Amino acid sequence: MAGIYLHIPFCKQACHYCNFHFSTSLHYKPELVAALQEEARLAAEQFPFPPGEAVHTIYFGGGTPSLLTLAELTQLLTAVRGHFNVDPDAEITLEVNPDDISEERLKEWRDAGINRLSIGVQSFFEEELRWMNRAHTAKQALEQVKKAREYFNNITIDLIYGGPGLSDEQWHQDLEQAKALNIPHLSCYALTVEPQTPLNKMIRAGKVPDVDPDKQSRHFLYLMQWAKENGYEHYEISNFARPGYRSRHNSAYWQGKSYIGLGPSAHSFDGKSRWWNIANNQAYIRSLQEGLIPFEKEELTGVQQLNERIMIALRTADGLDLSHIPSLEKTQLLKAAQRHIDAGHLVAQENKLRLTDEGRLLADGIAADLFFEEIK
Amino acid sequence: MKNIRNFCIIAHIDHGKSTLADRLLQSTNTISDREMMDQVLDDMDLEREKGITIKSHAIQINYRHTDGQEFILNLIDTPGHVDFSYEVSRALAACEGALLLVDATQGIQAQTISNLYLAIENDLEIIPVINKIDMDGAMIEEVQDQIIELIGCKPEDILLASGRTGLGIEGVLAAIVDRIPAPKGDPEAPLQALIFDSVFNSFRGIIVYYRIQNGTIRKGDKVRFVSTGQDYEADEVGILKLKMTEKKEVKAGDVGYIITGIKNAKEVKVGDTITLSNRPTKEPIKGFEEVKPMVFAGIYPVNTDEFEELRDCMDKLQLNDASLTYELETSQALGFGFRCGFLGMLHMEIIQERLEREFNQTVITTVPNVSFIAYTTKGEKVMVNNPSEFPDPVKTERIEEPYIRAQIITKPEYIGNIMTLCLGKRGILINQSYLTTTRVELIFEMPLTEIVFDFYDKLKSQTRGYASFDYHAIGYRDALISKMDILLNGEKVDALSALIHRSRAEDFGRKLCEKLKELLPRQQFQIAIQAAIGAKVVARENISAMRKDVTAKCYGGDISRKRKLLEKQKEGKKRMRQIGNVEVPQEAFLAVLKLDD
Ligand SMILES: Nc1nc2c(ncn2[C@@H]2O[C@H](COP(=O)(O)OP(=O)(O)OP(=O)(O)O)[C@@H](O)[C@H]2O)c(=O)[nH]1
Ligand code: SF4
Ligand SMILES: [Mg+2]
Numbered sequence: 021m022a023g024i025y026l027h028i029p030f031c032k033q034a035c036h037y038c039n040f041h042f043s044t045s046l047h048y049k050p051e052l053v054a055a056l057q058e059e060a061r062l063a064a065e066q067f068p069f070p071p072g073e074a075v076h077t078i079y080f081g082g083g084t085p086s087l088l089t090l091a092e093l094t095q096l097l098t099a100v101r102g103h104f105n106v107d108p109d110a111e112i113t114l115e116v117n118p119d120d121i122s123e124e125r126l127k128e129w130r131d132a133g134i135n136r137l138s139i140g141v142q143s144f145f146e147e148e149l150r151w152m153n154r155a156h157t158a159k160q161a162l163e164q165v166k167k168a169r170e171y172f173n174n175i176t177i178d179l180i181y182g183g184p185g186l187s188d189e190q191w192h193q194d195l196e197q198a199k200a201l202n203i204p205h206l207s208c209y210a211l212t213v214e215p216q217t218p219l220n221k222m223i224r225a226g227k228v229p230d231v232d233p234d235k236q237s238r239h240f241l242y243l244m245q246w247a248k249e250n251g252y253e254h255y256e257i258s259n260f261a262r263p264g265y266r267s268r269h270n271s272a273y274w275q276g277k278s279y280i281g282l283g284p285s286a287h288s289f290d291g292k293s294r295w296w297n298i299a300n301n302q303a304y305i306r307s308l309q310e311g312l313i314p315f316e317k318e319e320l321t322g323v324q325q326l327n328e329r330i331m332i333a334l335r336t337a338d339g340l341d342l343s344h345i346p347s348l349e350k351t352q353l354l355k356a357a358q359r360h361i362d363a364g365h366l367v368a369q370e371n372k373l374r375l376t377d378e379g380r381l382l383a384d385g386i387a388a389d390l391f392f393e394e395i396k
Numbered sequence: 397m398k399n400i401r402n403f404c405i406i407a408h409i410d411h412g413k414s415t416l417a418d419r420l421l422q423s424t425n426t427i428s429d430r431e432m433m434d435q436v437l438d439d440m441d442l443e444r445e446k447g448i449t450i451k452s453h454a455i456q457i458n459y460r461h462t463d464g465q466e467f468i469l470n471l472i473d474t475p476g477h478v479d480f481s482y483e484v485s486r487a488l489a490a491c492e493g494a495l496l497l498v499d500a501t502q503g504i505q506a507q508t509i510s511n512l513y514l515a516i517e518n519d520l521e522i523i524p525v526i527n528k529i530d531m532d533g534a535m536i537e538e539v540q541d542q543i544i545e546l547i548g549c550k551p552e553d554i555l556l557a558s559g560r561t562g563l564g565i566e567g568v569l570a571a572i573v574d575r576i577p578a579p580k581g582d583p584e585a586p587l588q589a590l591i592f593d594s595v596f597n598s599f600r601g602i603i604v605y606y607r608i609q610n611g612t613i614r615k616g617d618k619v620r621f622v623s624t625g626q627d628y629e630a631d632e633v634g635i636l637k638l639k640m641t642e643k644k645e646v647k648a649g650d651v652g653y654i655i656t657g658i659k660n661a662k663e664v665k666v667g668d669t670i671t672l673s674n675r676p677t678k679e680p681i682k683g684f685e686e687v688k689p690m691v692f693a694g695i696y697p698v699n700t701d702e703f704e705e706l707r708d709c710m711d712k713l714q715l716n717d718a719s720l721t722y723e724l725e726t727s728q729a730l731g732f733g734f735r736c737g738f739l740g741m742l743h744m745e746i747i748q749e750r751l752e753r754e755f756n757q758t759v760i761t762t763v764p765n766v767s768f769i770a771y772t773t774k775g776e777k778v779m780v781n782n783p784s785e786f787p788d789p790v791k792t793e794r795i796e797e798p799y800i801r802a803q804i805i806t807k808p809e810y811i812g813n814i815m816t817l818c819l820g821k822r823g824i825l826i827n828q829s830y831l832t833t834t835r836v837e838l839i840f841e842m843p844l845t846e847i848v849f850d851f852y853d854k855l856k857s858q859t860r861g862y863a864s865f866d867y868h869a870i871g872y873r874d875a876l877i878s879k880m881d882i883l884l885n886g887e888k889v890d891a892l893s894a895l896i897h898r899s900r901a902e903d904f905g906r907k908l909c910e911k912l913k914e915l916l917p918r919q920q921f922q923i924a925i926q927a928a929i930g931a932k933v934v935a936r937e938n939i940s941a942m943r944k945d946v947t948a949k950c951y952g953g954d955i956s957r958k959r960k961l962l963e964k965q966k967e968g969k970k971r972m973r974q975i976g977n978v979e980v981p982q983e984a985f986l987a988v989l990k991l992d993d
Contacts, residue, residue, distance in 0.1 A: 025952055209948040237943040258948050273952055287953040294956050318956060328959050335950055363920060382920060383946040388962040388969070 022069045023077040023272045024100055026056060027283030028085040029301055032119070032155045036222065037180075039214035041285035041299040042083040048301055052283075053092045055308035057099040059282045059297075062313050064103035067280055067288065074107040075100070077269035079115075084140075086116035090128040097133055100282075111174075111268040113138055119156035121164035126171040136174040136267075138207075139165055143180060144197045145190055151228065152180070153218070165201050174265060176205035181243065182236030183211040184229040191239050195246050204265040208243055209258050210236045237381050244377050255337040257380060274332050293319045323392045331387040339374030349392065356390050397649040398578045402470045402607070403523075404452070404487045406515060407497035408505035408864060409476030412527045414438055414449050415559035416497060416568075417473045423565050424469075426457045427638055436638070437473045442749055449475040450746055451716070452487040452593070454605065454636045454651050461573050462566075469572060470636075470651040476507055478866060479740035482687050482719035485514050486592045486666065489684065490607035490651055493521035493576030495568065496547075500526045500534035503835065504542045506805050506866035512547065521576045522547060523555065525568060530558040542832065579649035586677040587611030587619070589670040596712035602658045605636070606670055607651050609681060614645040618673040619656065622680040624663050627673045628656035661711035666718035687719045688869065689737025691848050692781045693744060694725060694762035694891060695751070696733030698973055698982065702757070703732040709755035710734060713747070720747055725782060729891045729975045730760060735782055738764075741848060741989070760973055762891040763988045766845045769796040769872050783893035786879045789930070797875035798844040801826070804855070805837050806863040813858040814838060821846035822897070841870065845897070849989055880905055880934075882912070883926040887976040894988055904991070906935040911987040916980060918942035923978055 030049060031042045069075070078100060080088070088096070093114075100106060113136040114129055121139075129137070143149055146158040156164075168175060177198060181191050198206055211231055213220050222228040244254055252260035256274060259267065272279060273289075280288045285299035295317035298304055307314035320328070326349065333340040342350050357373055360366040365379030365386060373390075375383055405413040414435035421427045427436060437453040438444055457469040472487040474480075488494065494515045498508055515522055524543045526536055540554055555571060557564030589606040597603055613619065617630045632655040634642040646652035658664060667683025697706045714720050721737040738744040744764060751757040768780040771793045780786050780795075802823070804814060808830075815825070815838075823842035831837050847867065855863050878901045882892035892912075896904050905927030912925050920942055927935040947958060972979040 210944070210946075212948050233942075233944045240944070257946060257950070270951060273955070274950075279952060281952055285953065287955075289952065289955075296953065324959065327963065328955060331959055331962060332950060332955065365920075381944050381946060382942065384962060385920075385942075385945045385965070388966045391963060391966045393966070 021272060021277050022073050022075050023079065023269050023277065023279040024060075024075050024104060024106075025079045025081060025269075025279060025281040025283075025286055026085070026096060026100070027281065027286040027297075028080060028082040028088060029284050030082070030087050031084045032087070032117075033153060034218070036151070036153045036218040037211060037214070039217050040083065043301050046087065048305060049087070049092070051305045051309075052301060053088070053095060055305045056096055056282050058308045058311070059313055060096075060099045060103045062308075062311070063280050063282060063288075066313065067290065069104070069278060069280075073105070073278070075104045075110060076107045077111045077113070077272060078106070079113045079269040080134075081113075081115050083115075084117050084120070085114050086120035086125070090132060093129070093132050093134075111136055113267070113269055115140065116168075117154075117156060118160045118164040121160075121168055123167065123171075126168060130171055135172075136176070137168055137172045139168060139175065139177045141165060141177040141179060141198075143186070143190075144194050145186070147185055148180075148183065148190075151185060152183075162197070162201075165203070169201060169203070173204070175203055176207055176265075176267065177203050179206060179208045180211050181208060181239040182231060184231060186239075188235075188238060188242070192242065192246070195243065195250075199250055204262040205267065206247075206252065206260045207258055208260065210240060240381060241377065244380070253337065257335045257383060274336050276329060276332070288315075292325070293317055321394060323394050327391045330390050334373065334375055334387050334390075335380075335383055337374070339372040342371045342373065352392070353390055360386050360389065397581065397583070397647070399466060400468045400470070400579055400649045401493065401572050401576045402472075402491040402579055402649070402651060403493040403495060403572055403576055404472040404474050404484075404491045405495045405497060406474050406484055406488075406511040407476055407527075408499070408502070408507040408511075409448065409478075411476065411497045411499040411502065411505075411508070412559045413476065413497055414473050416495070416525075416527060416557065416565075417455075417471060417559075419559050419562045419565045420457060420469075420471060420569065421455065423562065424457045424459050424569070426455065431638060441753060442746060448477060449473060450477075450480060450483075451475070452483040454487075454490070454593075456635050456637055456641075456651070459569055459573070462570055467573050468650070469569075472651075474511075476511075477742060478507060478510075479738075479743040479746075480719075481507075481510070481514070482684075482739060484511055485518075486684055486718070488515055488518040488520060489590060490592050491518075491520060492579055493523060493572065495572075496522050496524045497527045498524065498539055498543060500529045500536055500539055501531050502864075503535065503539045504546055504805070504831075505864035506803055507864065509546065509803075510866045510868075522549075523568075523571050523575055524549060524553065525555045525557050525564075527557050527559055529556050530561045530563060538832070538834075542835075545831075581608070581610045581648035583610075583612050583648040585610035585648070586675050587613060587670065587672045588677045588679075588681055589613060590681045590683075591621075591664065591666055591668045591670060593666060593716070593718070594664050595716040596661065600655055602656075602661065602664055602715060603640070604654050604656075604658075604664055604670070605651070606654065608646060608648045610648050610677070611672070612645050612647045613652070613654060613670070615642075619654070620671050620673045620676055621663065621665075622669040622671055622677075623665055624668070626663055628658060631655050631657065661715050664715055684718075687721065687737075687739065689719075689721055690740055690766065690844060690869075691738045691744060691764045692735055692767060693738070693764035694727060694730065694733050694760075694782070695722070695736050695748070696727065696730040696760045696762070696891070696973075698758040698760055698971055700731040706733075706751075706757055706759065709751060709757050713750055713755065717747070717750075719743065727762070727784070727891050729889045730762070730973060733760075737781075758971055758982075760891070760982050760985050762985050763894045764848070765895050766798050766848060768798075768875070768877060768895060770794075771796075780895070783879055783895050784890050786895060789878075795875050795877045796872035797877060799841055799870050799873050800844045800847065800867040801870045802840045802842055802847065802865060802867045803837065804840070804863055804865050805831070805835060806859055807834060808836050810859040810862060811836060811838070814855070814863065817851075817854055817858050818842060821851065842867075843873075843875065843897075844869065845895075878929050880908070881928045882908065883924075883928060884916075884978045884980070885924050885976055886926075887978075889975050889980070891985055892987075901929055902934045905929070907991040908987060909935040909937040911991055912984055913937040913939055915984040915987055916978070917972075919977075919979060921977070 284304040287296040298314040593605040669680035671677040722734040725735040823840040827839040876898040923939040971982040
């Protein structure tokens, strides 16, 4: 079980809250696509998955992968299939923006082998989309998702809650709209003010009110309740799925499976180390033209591996499985957990630690409390 | 011995002592160009970061005089900041002469005068040097007049130099040899060596620095520390170059080091005399005056179970800082720790920093206070160094607080600002005099508690740096002092209690609550912060419960960034102390010092 991620670092315009790596100039798209193919070849040699390990998921993320032409998309898929052992039933996800969707493109994507769409809706309200500086309109959001639904079963949409302008009522309506469109998977993110984003500057300049943590937790609590009542399983902090529609690709991240990320800024993981490519399109292209993957690597110590496990697993509905944790560590972990169990934020059951709904609001602090320390 | 000179460099802070020392070392090839850097003797990280000297530093120079004779010069560079004046006074005891530096652009400042008097008390030959004459603002003649006025020397006795350019350095070296007397003493007499400093080294154990008055120390000698009566073998003796340099023997008149098998830091006392076991001296050398701490604060390990380790580190640190005093104390909130006496707030900060950097301790320093005297209705007199010792007001007749005499030298245009500042701090103007037409000296009597915390910073900002300041204690006077308690969720936190003048108490309580609200992290429940005098709550703040602490996205690229963030958060928590159910960060205990930020 392994995954391949491809980062397509281009966007039509910059959303104010976004801190992903992307460029709004499409000038070097052909060179970048070529470089990605070269990287796929090199990565397969340099970071081979263990023999017999097939690639079960491919994920085109970004940036905006829906800016790829059919030819480019096909080239990339061919390269990945050519260099890696891709399972014929692999989940192949394409992130798309509503403004790029049309009947024609939907057909293209389907015919190219894409079997899951992740649509960057963010909101069904025009005012919201405008201050976010999204490229699409509320009307497009509604109509294009509807259209996409005719061609794809397996669809997820992104929604953002807790923003300064979004009322409780509007948030409820966003969720109802998603349900009405019969979307089987939702990624719902609390608006996060990342450093060095236009949003951050706007807040500091007083042009936009700062996010209100009380509103965010209200929206989150509502979301959890709503999901339960409407048949969505809350399987990760920000992810909700109807039965059978969990994202296999993202689930692999959370289960600690290996993955290779291709493209500028993409991250890879082999169970013991993480490495990531340079976050600069030009430098990335130049380096691959020279036949080198421009990456930096970090080896994880045993403690770091364990801490990542704690941090990630607690975010999932499956929880942290204690059965693989050595007994000494397990005792220590349970001791640290007790305070949070008493506070009703954690439950220990069936040899697993899971967050309660209240606990999910405080997941970071709780994880930090359970972390182990490097022995010096 | 006639070819030895022992001297130190003294001055007001920043007048260029360490830089001048650089030039002396460089021009005599004591330090190679490869080893040379600015203020090379400031070898502690903290000294380099802060750009000031904290410890005196001894180093030996070989110098060929203009007449061709070879001389050994033992130089001690000293700190200029008031908080480290004990370092200066010990250095003086190892010397026969002192270079008194005066910055040509600043003229005589408060610590120029106080350090000069220290040197005169020690019978040192003073060589006045006007330094930084390369600077545009140098006022050589004016400063010459000031010096003549102050020490009554002749104009031609005053040297001119620049530590930056090296100008005048040859003249300084020649004057050291010509004007400072050679040490007296008899290398054949019974050994008398004065311990003026020591340091703990994790490889070598305890290293002791001394100045020999009489006799000779040889490698392998059996030596005795007079005050403890303990005998040791001299495993290694030597002199201080940039590094320690081993010698077979060190003789009368010289400054050197000795390494013995001493394990226990308590056995070494600065001011003690070293002699030979088989031929002991009859009279130990008169040691140093005991230090009088100005400020007291508690130092506690963040983790209660690290107390023993902290004790060991305090002992070791004290080897290298004889001005640090401490005794055991317990706090309900913090457990076992030490009540420490410091010479000032900078000293306190340096001690905390050194414990963390050199000894890897994570400590909490509690609210500092001066020491008060309480007279009880039963007729007892109680020294109060700690708010928890503050007696019940109904059983207290009166309280006295320490006063100081403050000397401020400034330009006439700042008199108004300084008056406002000092009167606001309960100061009384005692004397005001013009030193020259452009320099005024103001003398105030003020409560010590008003100046130890932020006075110096305020003074600097009120005078754009054109004021220097020195003070000394002048005894105790009546005071109206109250004890202010802080309660977190109803629980009194003794480590946050402060002793405060009654007229300021309410305002202080309000500000302290506000500051704590800023410094305490939100927790999963509400926190009530209250300030109270006795049973009366004078201020209150609430910190509402944390509602949300969860990152939205955790995909491939987010994971390691996220883990590092949480690890850091966890590391931060280690610097917090759990009091009741509230986690209190290290810096909250010093909130009092930042009330005006
Ligand atoms: N222009 C000029 N600057 C100098 C001279 N001597 C020192 N300085 C500068 O003055 C500042 C203080 O120099 P130090 O040598 O550290 O002064 P100090 O007297 O040892 O300071 P403390 O030990 O902290 O009291 C530094 O920035 C030096 O570069 C000089 O002769 N000329
Ligand atoms: S389209 Fe997506 S990747 Fe591009 S700026 Fe907007 S949020 Fe960021
Ligand atoms: Mg210095």
